[in-house]
Amino acid sequence: MSAASEPTSDHDSASRTPHKFQDIVRDVIRSHRHEKESEAHQIFRRAAGHAPKGVLPQTVNPDEETVPGIEHPGSTGVIYCSDRAIANGFSYADSHEWANLGQGAPEVGPIPNAPPRPSSVTIPTDSLEYAPTTGVKALREAVANLYNVTYRTDKASKYTYENVCIVPGGRSGLSRVAAVIGDVYTSFQIPDYTAYDQVLSAFKRLVPVPTAGNDLKELVALGREGTTVILDEFYSWYIYPNNEHDYGKSVSAAKYIDDVNEDATIIIDGLTKNWRLPGWRICWVVGPKNLISALSQSGSFLDGGANHPSPQFPFWTPHLSPWRRHGLTKYLMSSELADRFHQVALQRHFKAKRDHVLARLHALGLDVDIPPTSTFYIWLNLEKLPEPLNNGLVFFEELLKHKTIVIPGIFFDINPSHRRNLFNSPCHHFVRLSFGPPIEDLNRGLDAIGLVLSKARKTGAHTFGHGYKKSIDLSLNTEVPNVDGSLSPVTPISVLPETHDQ
Numbered sequence: 001m002s003a004a005s006e007p008t009s010d011h012d013s014a015s016r017t018p019h020k021f022q023d024i025v026r027d028v029i030r031s032h033r034h035e036k037e038s039e040a041h042q043i044f045r046r047a048a049g050h051a052p053k054g055v056l057p058q059t060v061n062p063d064e065e066t067v068p069g070i071e072h073p074g075s076t077g078v079i080y081c082s083d084r085a086i087a088n089g090f091s092y093a094d095s096h097e098w099a100n101l102g103q104g105a106p107e108v109g110p111i112p113n114a115p116p117r118p119s120s121v122t123i124p125t126d127s128l129e130y131a132p133t134t135g136v137k138a139l140r141e142a143v144a145n146l147y148n149v150t151y152r153t154d155k156a157s158k159y160t161y162e163n164v165c166i167v168p169g170g171r172s173g174l175s176r177v178a179a180v181i182g183d184v185y186t187s188f189q190i191p192d193y194t195a196y197d198q199v200l201s202a203f204k205r206l207v208p209v210p211t212a213g214n215d216l217k218e219l220v221a222l223g224r225e226g227t228t229v230i231l232d233e234f235y236s237w238y239i240y241p242n243n244e245h246d247y248g249k250s251v252s253a254a255k256y257i258d259d260v261n262e263d264a265t266i267i268i269d270g271l272t273k274n275w276r277l278p279g280w281r282i283c284w285v286v287g288p289k290n291l292i293s294a295l296s297q298s299g300s301f302l303d304g305g306a307n308h309p310s311p312q313f314p315f316w317t318p319h320l321s322p323w324r325r326h327g328l329t330k331y332l333m334s335s336e337l338a339d340r341f342h343q344v345a346l347q348r349h350f351k352a353k354r355d356h357v358l359a360r361l362h363a364l365g366l367d368v369d370i371p372p373t374s375t376f377y378i379w380l381n382l383e384k385l386p387e388p389l390n391n392g393l394v395f396f397e398e399l400l401k402h403k404t405i406v407i408p409g410i411f412f413d414i415n416p417s418h419r420r421n422l423f424n425s426p427c428h429h430f431v432r433l434s435f436g437p438p439i440e441d442l443n444r445g446l447d448a449i450g451l452v453l454s455k456a457r458k459t460g461a462h463t464f465g466h467g468y469k470k471s472i473d474l475s476l477n478t479e480v481p482n483v484d485g486s487l488s489p490v491t492p493i494s495v496l497p498e499t500h501d502q
Contacts, residue, residue, distance in 0.1 A: 077411025099445030102405035114345035131308035133299040135166020179298040220256040223265040388465040402448035
């Protein structure tokens with residue numbers, strides 16, 4: 001008999017009961033907290049597309065449904081948080097005055113020991129015409145060669161341009177793929193990318209089923225067993241090794257695919273993250289030829305295709321096509337080596353920023369449960385903070401007062417149609433911090449977190465959770481559907497005079 005199954009004494013049972021009872025009471029209290037008690041949550045629910053859908057009685061918000069038959073799908077977490085920041089004075093023209101730790105983008109300027117940033121491009125007249133919906137052939141060949149040389153030198157089956165579809169951004173790639181999926185069960189992980197929530201809600205033929213994570217090689221094997229695997233590889237370079245010889249390495253499912261046209265594995269990636277060029281809006285979907293022909297059709301009515309001048313951009317030749325040596329600048333000894341230089345520089349720089357943010361959070365008493373070993377995000381648990389600062393949505397609203405943006409954890413809890421009470425979300429007590437921005441922005445945001453925590457110690461938690469600026473009006477007679485189907489009046493919220501902490 002194992003120790004876990006041995007009978008316990010009365011004394012042991014008595015000593016453990018209070019602890020267990022406290023846990024039960026704490027869970028009950030937490031589960032009975034309702035989002036309509038929170039001003040921050042009411043603001044979220046009143047944003048267009050964020051009311052629970054599919055509950056009875058189904059109501060229509062007259063402020064949203066001004067065009068017959070048009071429904072708001074709900075915004076992604078980053079877009080909602082940006083809108084709330086704008087309501088608090090944020091402007092993209094003056095974004096340097098804010099610390100945006102919410103935007104899922106890397107810094108785009110020069111970083112130590114990396115190749116120079118592209119600064120100019122010559123566009124031929126022919127590039128002013130429409131491009132094919134799958135992208136220009138030369139660029140598709142370059143992407144295929146990138147995967148063949150980096151991950152498939154030992155494989156007989158190679159990618160060609162026919163296995164590549166160029167798309168105007170990662171969300172466009174997701175949307176094209178979602179549009180060609182039939183009536184299937186679709187599994188997803190929690191927490192995950194905020195746009196997946198909208199994809200699973202907007203494309204009605206997808207039946208979402210949460211699942212646990214798997215090893216990459218195991219996932220690719222599923223593609224040989226009657227399951228289509230879709231993999232977001234935008235962070236494949238953002239790996240922070242402990243050993244010096246591991247710098248410059250990246251990961252991709254392409255390494256484990258046997259036959260590029262038979263294995264049902266789809267890879268989505270692009271210039272956004274690894275090459276730190278989010279504004280170029282150039283991404284790609286890699287998969288079997290039959291998939292690419294379907295994406296060409298869905299792209300014809302979804303987005304019309306990526307921009308035509310993209311093959312002329314100065315990164316294509318040296319970085320994506322190892323077989324093309326034309327136009328290499330003096331610093332490039334070979335395209336493979338240039339990519340490795342970029343990867344090593346990126347990994348060292350972002351690892352240093354990660355360590356800096358973790359150290360500052362530790363000094364503030366906010367230790368991270370699981371320090372990230374990849375991507376450029378920190379999943380910060382607020383559960384030890386006093387209420388209401390211990391929920392991500394309130395913490396986010398309080399930081400807006402200090403010109404800092406983070407993303408509440410609820411946006412990473414894939415919750416199609418927004419039916420669940422937000423207080424019941426397993427991600428409710430978290431926020432996501434990005435260490436993608438430059439170090440100056442990171443310090444500005446961490447200073448703001450310090451100010452909020454200092455204020456909590458000095459004045460107590462009762463000064464938080466109210467007085468938020470709003471971009472919408474909440475009227476006395478408005479009723480909104482609850483997650484259980486009942487209707488509740490929205491309590492008018494008085495906006496308190498804004499205070500400025502020194």
